[in-house]
Amino acid sequence: MKHMTEEELIAYREGVAAQRAVIVRHLATCQECRAELERIEAVLAALDTLPVPNPGDDYGRHVWQQIAPRLPERPARWWQAWFEPKRLGALASVAALLVIAFLTGRITKQGPTGNDVANKDQTRERILVVAVGEHLGRSEMMLVELSNAEPTDPTQKRVNISAEQRRAEDLLDENRLYRQTALQEGDTALASVLDELERVLLDVAHSPEEVTPAQLEKIRQKIEAQGILFKVRVVGRELQERQKATTPGPAQQSPTKSERNKA
Amino acid sequence: MTLVHDAAPTPERLAHNIELRKQMEIALAALSHSERTAFVMRHWEGCAIEEIAEVLKSSSGAAKNTVFRAVQKLRLALQPFVGRGTQVRVMGTES
Numbered sequence: 001m002k003h004m005t006e007e008e009l010i011a012y013r014e015g016v017a018a019q020r021a022v023i024v025r026h027l028a029t030c031q032e033c034r035a036e037l038e039r040i041e042a043v044l045a046a047l048d049t050l051p052v053p054n055p056g057d058d059y060g061r062h063v064w065q066q067i068a069p070r071l072p073e074r075p076a077r078w079w080q081a082w083f084e085p086k087r088l089g090a091l092a093s094v095a096a097l098l099v100i101a102f103l104t105g106r107i108t109k110q111g112p113t114g115n116d117v118a119n120k121d122q123t124r125e126r127i128l129v130v131a132v133g134e135h136l137g138r139s140e141m142m143l144v145e146l147s148n149a150e151p152t153d154p155t156q157k158r159v160n161i162s163a164e165q166r167r168a169e170d171l172l173d174e175n176r177l178y179r180q181t182a183l184q185e186g187d188t189a190l191a192s193v194l195d196e197l198e199r200v201l202l203d204v205a206h207s208p209e210e211v212t213p214a215q216l217e218k219i220r221q222k223i224e225a226q227g228i229l230f231k232v233r234v235v236g237r238e239l240q241e242r243q244k245a246t247t248p249g250p251a252q253q254s255p256t257k258s259e260r261n262k263a
Numbered sequence: 264m265t266l267v268h269d270a271a272p273t274p275e276r277l278a279h280n281i282e283l284r285k286q287m288e289i290a291l292a293a294l295s296h297s298e299r300t301a302f303v304m305r306h307w308e309g310c311a312i313e314e315i316a317e318v319l320k321s322s323s324g325a326a327k328n329t330v331f332r333a334v335q336k337l338r339l340a341l342q343p344f345v346g347r348g349t350q351v352r353v354m355g356t357e358s
Contacts, residue, residue: 010334014305016312016327042345043338044306050287 004033006040013040090173094131094181101127126243128185132178132194133239135171139197140232142167146204147220147229158210168204175201193235200228283344290340294333301326302333 004012004026011017027034105123146164179194200223207219223229291299297319304310304318316326 006335007331010331011327014330014334016305016330039342039345040334040338043341044334046283046341046345047287047291047306047337050284050291 003030004036006036009033009037009040013037013044090170090177093174094177097127097131125185128178128181128187129239129243132182132190133236133243135174135178136197136232136236136239138167139171139175139201140229140236142171142204143200143223143229143232147223149216158212159216160210161204161207161216162209165205165207165209168201172198172201172205190235193231196226196228197232200226279344283341286341286344287337290337293340294336297321297329298333298336301329302337305330 004023008017008019008023012020012023017023027037101123142164146161149159149161149164175194175198179191179198182188182191182194203219203222207215211219291302294302300318301315304315305312312323312326312330315330316323319326319329321329
């Protein structure tokens with residue numbers, strides 16, 4: 001009698017055998033193959049006692065690509081973002097900005113201290129304005145480059161967007177922190193634009209490294225449909241004006257948060 | 264007098280289990296990246312071969328082969344520690 005191959009038995013055990021009925025019939029009559037299947041079972045059953053190992057980096061990305069379109073668009077809880085190891089880099093850069101701003105304030109502001117509280121608030125806002133302004137500038141640049149991306153070799157059908165992806169990942173971390181800070185500062189208009197930007201960055205960061213022209217067009221359409229580039233430009237310009245207005249110098253009135261929120 | 268069944272594992276059994284666990288971790292670590300991905304997805308996650316093929320960027324046939332190679336390697340490494348019938352038969356032969 002011809003016995004089943006190991007491959008056939010493993011395929012049967014894993015439920016992917018092509019000729020399942022044939023194997024079932026053979027096992028019913030062949031003691032030796034049944035014993036061999038039991039030995040395979042014993043190894044796999046032993047492996048079941050292990051905790052599920054990490055299947056690899058590609059797996060997480062693939063699962064994200066599968067579930068992302070089905071997820072409701074709801075931002076994550078703000079405090080979760082602060083405790084993820086990935087965010088620590090962005091957290092460190094924000095902390096560094098705060099330290100620099102603090103030291104700059106100490107060095108440059110030796111004058112009268114009558115309105116310290118108001119000045120502190122102004123400094124905090126200035127830091128946010130400068131940092132978010134730069135962040136929006138970098139985001140705009142990345143989105144423009146992505147919109148204009150083309151295959152490096154015209155004979156190639158796929159476009160490599162891995163560089164834009166890496167930048168989107170970095171921007172995503174910063175974006176979350178700035179959005180939370182804007183919310184805490186009561187700047188809901190800015191927080192709302194950052195929220196929209198976050199979704200676009202999330203899409204880019206979790207796209208495949210190489211996309212077909214059709215997939216790239218889909219990403220472009222998404223960016224255009226949300227008008228995110230326009231919004232980023234408008235808010236970026238507004239922040240630049242705010243930066244000029246909040247920089248110590250001749251008194252000048254600037255659009256306040258509440259005015260912006262109203263708008 | 265009543266006999267009470269002692270369900271606690273013997274020290275030998277415990278030592279064997281620890282050794283088996285160590286060997287399983289070594290065997291899993293020894294798999295190639297794609298073999299480990301395929302095996303974990305199929306065996307632990309219950310993913311379809313097509314899903315594995317998509318992650319591995321390969322055909323379904325190749326993904327199936329990768330699962331098979333992973334099980335074969337794990338079996339070769341772990342069979343001596345799993346107990347009964349430690350000899351792996353040369354399969355597909357006639358008797």
